[in-house]
Amino acid sequence: MELSILYDRLRWEEKAIAEEAKKMEINVSLIDAKSHPLILVGEDGLTNSKFGDVVLERCMSHIRGLYYAAVLEKEKLVINSYKVLSLTTNKLLTTLTLDRANVPTPKTAVAFSLESALELADKMGYPLVIKPIIGSWGRMVACIRDRREAEALFETREMLHEPLQQIYYLQEYVKRPPRDIRAIVVGDEIITSIYRYQPEDDWRTNVARGGAAVLAKLEPGQEEIIIKAAKAVGEGVLGVDAMESERGLLVHEINGCVEFKGASSVSTVNIPKRIVDYAVEKVKR
């Protein structure tokens, strides 16, 4: 059995997974997506055989990882699959998928021009949240408090001339405690959960922005929602983010290449080992 870890920028997580695999005496290869082209249609002497029986897709670039998985899963077992990544990479598609599966999620709407985005924002009411549909770590996620801020922000986005920035994904500002929940789901099990407390100078809770990880104990009803959310996008290794609101738990995001350094610092669960165990189990099946 050989496990390949696909990366484009080696993080603590990829090294931790590789180390655990080695401890389990599994052959492990770290493969840089940037320097390994893939064959879509065969050519003499060229194959994608350098990859092991199972590939953990761990690229930091969502787009690179998404298309790499699309090509590679023609021949190999890839975790997460292209289907899962296509839904988790894109917040708009994640929201649609969660809603279709009756998973509680924040009220969200989308506009495709500056003018209609302003109209929409006025109708939704302030404060509200704008997020890029592709992106992470809370980057370019903003809280808009009034029409003036909406105008300034939308105009700036318009001037970026980036097609994805012209998609105005607007979400209600959910009243919640100064924290959210990050649950790490492997297969059909929540292996650990943390609260991410927002730092004093930011409303965002992302650990990448200074959010503090504290071990969480979820109620059975909350666990049920998290599992339902994970199943909605498909099985894999996922980071499900949810907020405690007056309407109960609302799932707002699912991460298809979950970072777990913060969770590992407070959890007693060996997260990288559980990921390797899952990959091994999937190969056996």
Add this chain to the structure above:
Amino acid sequence: MKTVCEVCGGDIEVPDDAIKGEIVSCPDCGSEYEVVEIKGGEPILKPAEEIGEDWGE
């Protein structure tokens, strides 16, 4: 292991257990480099990719 930053000439410390793909940064100017390989105890670096709009988890 040590090497020199190609941007500012500062000393970059590369951990002895560094592996291919790892990112190191220059303590003086902050430039980031990716470890290409370790050859005979000498680290070979290339400028790391800049953060992209689609980067994350």
